[in-house]
Amino acid sequence: QTSLVAAVTSTWLSLQSSDQLLSLTQRTLATREDSLRLTKLRFDNGATSALDLRQAESLTAAAQASLAQQQRQRALDLNALTLLVGQPIPGNLLVPDQPTASPAQSSNSAQLWLSDVPAGLPSDLLERRADIRQAEQQLIAANANIGAARAAFFPRISLTASAGTASNELSGLFKDGSWGFTLAPQALLPIFDAGRNQASLDSARVGREIAVAQYEKAIQTAFREVSDALAGQATLGEQLRAQQVQATAEAERFRLAELRYRNGVASFLDVLDAQRSLFATEQALLQTRLTQQQNQVALYKALGGGFDRR
Template sequence: MIARRIIAGGLAVPLAVSLAACSLAPQTALPPPPVPQSWPVGDAYLAQSEADLPQVPYTQVFRDQRLQQVVALALDNNRDIRIAAANLAAARAQVRAVRSAQFPAIGATAAATGTAQGTDGDWSELYSLQGGVASYEVDLFGKLSNATAAQRDRALATEAAVRTVRLGIAANVAAAWATYAADRDLLALAEATAKNASDSVRLTRARFEGGVAPRSDLSQAEQILATAQDNIAAQKTALAQDENLLRLLVGADVDPALLPGGLSEIDGSFATLPAGLSSQALLRRPDVIAAEYDLRAANADIGVARAKLFPSISLTGLVGLASTALADLFTGGAFRATAGADAGLSIFDAGGRRADVAVSEAQRDAALASYERAIQTAFREVADALAVQGTLAERLRANRANATAAATTATLAEARYTNGVASFLDSLVAQRSLYTAQRAEVSMELASILNRVTLYQVLGSDAFE
């Protein structure tokens, strides 16, 4: 290091604080989003009018008052949100810590020393009191300001990550709540099937004992009953697991009065978000916002690395009092003032500093690619959800028609068996088909609700204001 120290008794340190800094960081230029301007269209997509994406809070999408209360509880108590909030607080504090390097560090010291000289023990005393700027680096090339900017952008990326967590919690609570409703329906379906199977076993046993039906008919009826009883136990387990998941997401026990009794209670309470929106709406997604701030932070890091190629200049300025007698410490003759400046520049570092610049530029390129990938991923997720939405109505209609036809078939097959026209096997197959069709109908109704929850999450337009 080559350093030159300049000491001038009358130098005013506050003048140095006013020196303006230039920045060597490149300007952040966001590329055009690497996705089409609109969502895909075709048979799998519903064509709707183009519109700007509005701010859509969860209360507008999840319109059931009970669900809104559960989501609000989760946003207040969920531990993942608390962890994210703590990380955000740490990121904001780190910004203040980095920014403090841009300002002078002012301190004060007081000392009293005594010295004995010679064999006769002559005693001398020295008292001093001084304060001022011990060291202040003049940010002529923007090293400190860019470091602050980089840390600020990372804190903003962390803030966006908090909103990502909140979006995920709201969506997961809604999905778990709707799944609980579907499992209630499946439990009721299994119980109804078990009741019908029990009646069938009783009648078939009577026919068997009367010599009208073979033993195989009774065994097959007992199989249906056993299957339904197994499904009842499985659905009770599923309901308990649904409650456990909701308890975890909410961070507390959930009032049973806030839970739905079945899908029929919540049908229509989940709003459908419009399709056909401009893909520019994805720029509002918190993960895309976080990627943008990471890109800005990487640009600022380049400015820090470039500034290290230039000399660093530090200033010092101290004023104080010094006297050999404590009583004279505050007299005019005890006043002392010192000011200085240091300039340092590394002449040879084997290309280390230029390598740091190359590293920061490569990291900027990676951040740029990550930003573009975040937009592309968001586009794919929304497009997939819209593709599902575009065909759900037809699939739900088909499942309902299938369940209706299966119920008719089961009724007719049972009548034919009772009248001796058809075998019990025909009735057995019809009952199994009906049960399967009814479960499929419940699953499709749940899928329709979960698709709306997914669209809410992947569009990411809830600002939680």
């Protein structure tokens, strides 16, 4: 169920992002078509060069190609979401977020319901994960004492520090790129007390070793996925803020370049360069916003279903 919720949420976020990229591309195409009309008029009157006209035509064609690409991607995202949900998506869920606003100015509606990551999340939340539960069932089938197994292999730590960042305890588990949670050999002894009568059977011993290895791997995978998602949480937030500042600056740069060109104090190349740069910056901003949202979905999934104990 957790995997399905995460998949539906991630696909819906992709659809929302595709809507926003489509809206951005439509606005960009309209702007470039206006520039092309103005350039053609100036060319017909001998006020600009053929080079300027061809560059305006090239940028307009590029925007048309990008529009077709975004329309195709939106259709693919909608098909994927419909397949996951198993029925047509209600129209009110398909309305883009503020389609006339620039990415730097628009509010991020999806972020309004993606909760902030609280500090002090306990690691026992990970016991809800399906892979860990399955590994525990395999241990139980091998006559293991599951309480002893958890004590031996499962770190009891706080996963998060302030502002939803990874705690020092969590970061310390992966020093030098390897698993840093160790235990004394005698800690393994109580795990299979219930199966001591089978100790002489090689098949039982091998089965127990496999079950232990799979359990330990499931735990390491869980903690690694949480650590990766929390690392993304911090760095993606910083990246998004910087890109928002950049997009705002590029929008102002384009406005000034266009104003200077209309007043005859700047070349058309300045306008085209600013236009190109603004479009690329706004595209990158929307992509980073989607990556940040999907990273939080990945954290939800890694924790076994969110921040609350159930």
